[in-house]
Amino acid sequence: MTQTALETRFAPAERSTTEELRRQHGIIVSQQIPALLDAIPIIVMVLNGNRQVVFGNRMFLQVVGASEVLEMIGKRPGEAFDCIHSDLTPGGCGTTEFCVECGAVGSVLKGIRGEWNVMECNINRRRETAGLESMDLQVCSAPIEVAGERFVVFSITDVSHEKRRRILERIFFHDILNTLGGIKGLMEFFTQEAPAPLREDAELVHGAVSSLAEEIISQKQLLAAESNELEINVIELNSTEILEILQRTFRNAEEAKGKNLEVDLSAVSLEFRSDYTLLKRVLGNMVKNALEATKPEGLVTLGATAADDVLCFQVHNAGFIPRNIQLHLFDRSFSTKGAGRGLGTYSIKLLTERYLGGEVGFETSREQGTTFFVRLPVKGPK
Numbered sequence: 001m002t003q004t005a006l007e008t009r010f011a012p013a014e015r016s017t018t019e020e021l022r023r024q025h026g027i028i029v030s031q032q033i034p035a036l037l038d039a040i041p042i043i044v045m046v047l048n049g050n051r052q053v054v055f056g057n058r059m060f061l062q063v064v065g066a067s068e069v070l071e072m073i074g075k076r077p078g079e080a081f082d083c084i085h086s087d088l089t090p091g092g093c094g095t096t097e098f099c100v101e102c103g104a105v106g107s108v109l110k111g112i113r114g115e116w117n118v119m120e121c122n123i124n125r126r127r128e129t130a131g132l133e134s135m136d137l138q139v140c141s142a143p144i145e146v147a148g149e150r151f152v153v154f155s156i157t158d159v160s161h162e163k164r165r166r167i168l169e170r171i172f173f174h175d176i177l178n179t180l181g182g183i184k185g186l187m188e189f190f191t192q193e194a195p196a197p198l199r200e201d202a203e204l205v206h207g208a209v210s211s212l213a214e215e216i217i218s219q220k221q222l223l224a225a226e227s228n229e230l231e232i233n234v235i236e237l238n239s240t241e242i243l244e245i246l247q248r249t250f251r252n253a254e255e256a257k258g259k260n261l262e263v264d265l266s267a268v269s270l271e272f273r274s275d276y277t278l279l280k281r282v283l284g285n286m287v288k289n290a291l292e293a294t295k296p297e298g299l300v301t302l303g304a305t306a307a308d309d310v311l312c313f314q315v316h317n318a319g320f321i322p323r324n325i326q327l328h329l330f331d332r333s334f335s336t337k338g339a340g341r342g343l344g345t346y347s348i349k350l351l352t353e354r355y356l357g358g359e360v361g362f363e364t365s366r367e368q369g370t371t372f373f374v375r376l377p378v379k380g381p382k
Helices: 018-030 033-038 058-064 097-101 103-112 160-193 196-226 239-250 276-292 344-354
Strands: 043-047 053-056 117-127 131-146 149-158 234-238 260-263 271-275 299-307 310-317 359-365 369-377
Touching: 018 033, 018 053, 018 149, 033 043, 033 053, 043 058, 053 058, 103 117, 103 131, 103 149, 131 160, 160 196, 196 276, 196 344, 234 239, 234 276, 239 260, 239 276, 239 299, 239 310, 271 276, 276 299, 276 310, 276 344, 276 369, 344 359, 344 369
Parallel strands: 260 299
Antiparallel strands: 043 053, 043 149, 117 131, 131 149, 234 271, 299 310, 310 369, 359 369
């Protein structure tokens, strides 16, 4: 039973009567649902068919500042959170023109129709102590049936900090790469125009700036990859050319001092499709890791083989990886190089398997040394 129909600009405005809400609250409380929801460390509400709260867990009560569930019974999510739009119309939360764009209302309506869903929304709350508070939320609606009656379990996760962090990261990378681009351009000019006695120093500074820019771009790509925001550009490539580029790039690198870096003469020359920038990043990390693990005067070999429309790049060195390190090699923060390291092998796996459509692995033994490999589809990622 519902009260008299009210005007709405979006979702139905009708509400359940006090008696109906108490009855529905009793249904939920009579089950084991409250104990289960109280154990969940995120905001969870149980809503009825009119989008009204009939139960809220402990985290919900803490966030809305209520001491017991009965204080919130009958409210809609926006009203419980004191959304600035929730009292603009007699119908309340979900009935204003602003609610048309609200992911929370849209999610609950889908839940009422029997659709499990996850959506995002932004809510502006009134706060007595802090004024207006803007929150970025991820909401989920899951239809459930209790005692033959349909309800919606509506959960909320505050992702405001994550959203703001991403915005700040984008600003940071944009600004610092622009600044480095200007410095790099000046150093390129200076290396060409500098007097002979200063040219070598100018080239060293230019190389350092270029390396710094590469590291920043690498970190930017990794963050974008982890958040599924990385875009790829698939072009025609040649396996031999890639190996030669890697050899030229790392032959004079800091990690290669006193060591040898060679391309296997039997490496296959094959045309294939992939993203050049990401592939160079992946293989470059493999080469750096191999050089760091190689003793002075040691050899790192770059190779490539092909079979059944699959191209396999290999990087080999004479070192052996102990079993306890093998078990954690591709973990995000694991490293044998000290604090703050550990993203190299993790990024190899992430970029290859999520974006290049390939496979990463390694083989290691005391007799044969260690070979890291990347297998890629010749026709490119799907």
